[in-house]
Amino acid sequence: MALGTSLPGGAAAPAKVLSVVELRKQYGTTVAVDGISFAVGRNEIVGLLGPNGAGKTTTINMVLGVLEPSAGSIHIEGLDLAKRRTQALACTNFAAVYAPLPGNLTVRQNLRVFGMFYGVKRLAERIEALLAQFELQRFRDVKCGVLSSGEQTRVALAKALLNQPRLLLLDEPTASLDPATARDIRARIREFSAQGTSGVLWTSHNMQEVEEVCDRVLFVSRGKVLVEGNPRTLPHEHGKATLEELFVTVAREPLSLGKA
Numbered sequence: 458m459a460l461g462t463s464l465p466g467g468a469a470a471p472a473k474v475l476s477v478v479e480l481r482k483q484y485g486t487t488v489a490v491d492g493i494s495f496a497v498g499r500n501e502i503v504g505l506l507g508p509n510g511a512g513k514t515t516t517i518n519m520v521l522g523v524l525e526p527s528a529g530s531i532h533i534e535g536l537d538l539a540k541r542r543t544q545a546l547a548c549t550n551f552a553a554v555y556a557p558l559p560g561n562l563t564v565r566q567n568l569r570v571f572g573m574f575y576g577v578k579r580l581a582e583r584i585e586a587l588l589a590q591f592e593l594q595r596f597r598d599v600k601c602g603v604l605s606s607g608e609q610t611r612v613a614l615a616k617a618l619l620n621q622p623r624l625l626l627l628d629e630p631t632a633s634l635d636p637a638t639a640r641d642i643r644a645r646i647r648e649f650s651a652q653g654t655s656g657v658l659w660t661s662h663n664m665q666e667v668e669e670v671c672d673r674v675l676f677v678s679r680g681k682v683l684v685e686g687n688p689r690t691l692p693h694e695h696g697k698a699t700l701e702e703l704f705v706t707v708a709r710e711p712l713s714l715g716k717a
């Protein structure tokens with residue numbers, strides 16, 4: 458389905474692009490996500506932070522419809538993912554280093570294939586615009602597998618914006634990039650968010666980056682949201698000098714910061 462500025466059926470867009478309520482995922486006796494609730498607003502970049510194994514990727518995979526929740530609900534643009542999966546996922550897109558695009562297809566072929574999946578209208582035009590936006594014109598006929606990490610990330614982001622998603626999910630989008638390329642990628646994502654129609658859910662282990670980019674952060678530990686707020690003021694609210702210090706405390710002593 459191609460996306461315009463209105464929602465399917467012409468309904469007014471809700472304030473939140475993503476609403477997650479009491480989400481839970483259990484594998485046998487392992488509780489990967491333990492009743493998480495949060496929202497992502499339009500024009501908002503929300504950082505999903507937490508130590509390895511906290512439940513971030515599991516949460517993202519449930520929002521992407523790849524994993525079925527054990528309990529809880531997910532609404533994307535007001536659409537219940539469990540009931541209106543196709544429409545909800547048509548409003549969504551995703552990029553992650555661990556999900557590279559097929560390396561045997563060229564940049565243009567990849568954008569074309571994914572554009573067709575999403576039913577993007579005037580696809581050739583959209584691809585040209587994205588090639589220009591991400592400075593990928595000279596790589597258009599190059600196979601993705603031979604591109605550098607930074608170039609592949611730019612292609613992955615171009616793919617993620619093909620359908621002009623209302624919800625953009627990014628799992629460590631700048632991991633393995635050099636500082637200059639990472640800065641460039643952050644600027645492009647901020648530019649996307651500043652258009653005002655979409656929200657971004659972003660995971661990162663780079664606290665400096667999070668402080669620079671995110672409007673709000675959620676600290677997750679052992680499958681629960683422990684702390685939430687503005688990354689620039691949150692450390693002081695919890696008696697910490699930096700976001701990194703707060704992160705270390707959440708990772709090591711989650712109970713000391715748990716909600717009462």
Ligand SMILES: Nc1ncnc2c1ncn2[C@@H]1O[C@H](COP(=O)(O)OP(=O)(O)OP(=O)(O)O)[C@@H](O)[C@H]1O
Nearest residue numbers: 484487488489507508509510511512513514515516
């Ligand atoms: N298929 C599975 N079967 C059993 N346990 C799983 C499965 N998938 C994830 N887990 C467990 O769920 C927990 C959360 O994993 P998840 O990958 O969501 O963490 P994460 O926060 O994304 O970590 P990282 O920062 O290392 O990527 C971990 O303890 C993990 O071992």
